[in-house]
Amino acid sequence: MDGQPGHEPDCKSFSYTSLQGGNIPESEIIVAKRKMDPKTFSQEYEASFESYQGVIFYCFNRTLSASNETVQPNDVLHIGMDFNVTKMAAVVYVRRGDQMHAVDEFVTYLIRQQ
Structure with missing residues (x-):
């Protein structure tokens, strides 16, 4: 990407997560943390690229x-x-x-x- 260090000097790159953006109510975040598994929450709210390669139901719990x-x-x-x-x-x-x-x-x- 042009804005990354070592690339175009006149370009800048910024990124922030949904949590850092301040546009999501705290109540929604609390509910999402309670209802989502950790990988999905991280992907949806923390801008994380999660890999589910090789699994169909990664958070499967037999019980x-x-x-x-x-x-x-x-x-x-x-x-x-x-x-x-x-x-x-x-x-x-x-x-x-x-x-x-x-x-x-x-x-x-x-x-x-x-």
């Missing part, structure tokens, strides 16, 4: 995220897909009351014959 629910007849399926670069994966959710439950997954690996 908090696992469910014994199964797909039932007439369930509406909510499917989240990540096509990635070399493989596709999907998680299947169903709603039970006001909660979403992960009930299944699809994982496909591309195998090329040579």
